[in-house]
Amino acid sequence: MSVTKIIVITGSTRGIGLGLAKEFLRRHCAVVVSGRTPEAVAKAVAELSALQAPTFTQAPLKAQKAAGTSQLYLAESATYPERVFGQACDVTSYEQVQALWEAAQARFGRVDIWINNAGLSHPRVTFWEQSPANLPPVVNTNLLGVMYGSHVAVRGMLAQGGGQIYNMEGFGSGGQMAEGMLIYGSTKRAVTYFTDSLAKDLKAKPVQACHLSPGIVTTDLLEGDYAGQPERWERAKRILKILADRVETVTPYLAEKILANTQNGARIAWLTPGKVAWRFATARFIKRADVFAESK
Numbered sequence: 001m002s003v004t005k006i007i008v009i010t011g012s013t014r015g016i017g018l019g020l021a022k023e024f025l026r027r028h029c030a031v032v033v034s035g036r037t038p039e040a041v042a043k044a045v046a047e048l049s050a051l052q053a054p055t056f057t058q059a060p061l062k063a064q065k066a067a068g069t070s071q072l073y074l075a076e077s078a079t080y081p082e083r084v085f086g087q088a089c090d091v092t093s094y095e096q097v098q099a100l101w102e103a104a105q106a107r108f109g110r111v112d113i114w115i116n117n118a119g120l121s122h123p124r125v126t127f128w129e130q131s132p133a134n135l136p137p138v139v140n141t142n143l144l145g146v147m148y149g150s151h152v153a154v155r156g157m158l159a160q161g162g163g164q165i166y167n168m169e170g171f172g173s174g175g176q177m178a179e180g181m182l183i184y185g186s187t188k189r190a191v192t193y194f195t196d197s198l199a200k201d202l203k204a205k206p207v208q209a210c211h212l213s214p215g216i217v218t219t220d221l222l223e224g225d226y227a228g229q230p231e232r233w234e235r236a237k238r239i240l241k242i243l244a245d246r247v248e249t250v251t252p253y254l255a256e257k258i259l260a261n262t263q264n265g266a267r268i269a270w271l272t273p274g275k276v277a278w279r280f281a282t283a284r285f286i287k288r289a290d291v292f293a294e295s296k
Contacts, residue, residue, distance in 0.1 A: 003083060005259065006108040008032040008100065010091050010149055011118025013040040015219035016168075019247035020115065021048055021084075023255035030083040032104040032111075034118075041086040049081040091118045091145030092137075094152070101152045105160075113258065114153035115166045115212065116146045124180035135183060142170075142187035143194075150198060154207055162206035166258060166268075167195045169213040199265035208264035214254060215271025216244040245270070 007024050011017045013035030021031045025048060033044050085107045089100040104111050120141040122134045146167050157163030171178070172185025173192040198209040250270050257268040 003028060003030045003108075005029040005112040006032070006104065006110055007113040007115065008034070008104050008111050008153075009115045009117050010034050010089065010097075010100070010145070012115075013044040013086075016214055016217055016247055016251065017115075017117040018044055018047075019251035020117070020255055022051060023251045024259075025051060025080050025083060027255060027259060029259075030085070030108050032100070032107070033084070033086045034089040034100055035086075036088065036090050038088045041088050045084055045086040048084045051080055091116075091148060092140040094148045097145075097148045097152050101156050105156065110160050111153070111156060111163060113164045113166065114149060114157075115168070115258075116149040117168045117212075118145050118149075119168060119170065121184050126180060127182045130183065138183050139187055142184070143190050146191050146194065150194075150209065154198075154202070154209075157207040158205065164208045164210060164258075164261070165198075166210050166212040167191050169211055169267075171216075173211075173213065196265065202264060208266075210261065210263075210265060211267035211269075212254065212258070213267060213269035213271070214250050215269070217247055217250055218244050219247065 004027065005024070007021075007029050009017045009021055009031065012021050012031075012033040018033070021033050021044070024031050031048070033041060033048065035041050035044065085104065087100055087103045089096045091097055101111065101114075118141055120138045122130060122138050150165055150167065153163065153165045157165075169192055170184070170188040171181055172188040175189065177185065192211065195209050195211050202209055253270055254268060261268065
């Protein structure tokens, strides 16, 4: 089956990025994954390449007649290696981001969708308790990395005649505030402003800039925020068990919506305000699956 879209995802060796890569592969796309180290990229490429893909071939005429149809297909097992490519990339380096674009274009001929997913968080402590060393990595990855990725992608997509860019939102994008989230939330608030402005600048161009909001997903990034704070983590889990979801729950929805979207400035969101209200309202009556079952 022919490839439908060529998709680059930064920060895709684990978590949501890797989950999206799997879902795009299942929807007949080619994916380019990236991470900061060659080892992590190689591991992700191997995992993705080994996924079993359902392919379908038309059954012999005799079998079709026996079934009374001319549309009988037989499932076969296949894998994805020809549609998976990976390259190490530190998104805080413009040169490495440019090299990622060029590698993807050299491998597949074009890039239809570029997803700025790479992100970092920090310990959940107050701003003045943060180590100053935490600021540059988080700000540079979450904000400068999105700007670098968007800059490279816009230029490349204008040259090739079109494409879509998706920037990953997170806590703070909608103006939310919480103790210990000042740095991370500020970067995500800025990403939302940046994406809105970029979409406005691109309104007369064949390139679209869009928002991607996965909600609260149980990844090592989320749990790492509470490292060394077991009591606080247990308190947080009471709320997260209501609002959080697993990667494999969220990413199929996001992938489907991304592939279907044709609107510049679109926001694809999993955990909408209505869904939040419904989950809290029904929390006592509807028991959800334990999203932390594997991490206990």
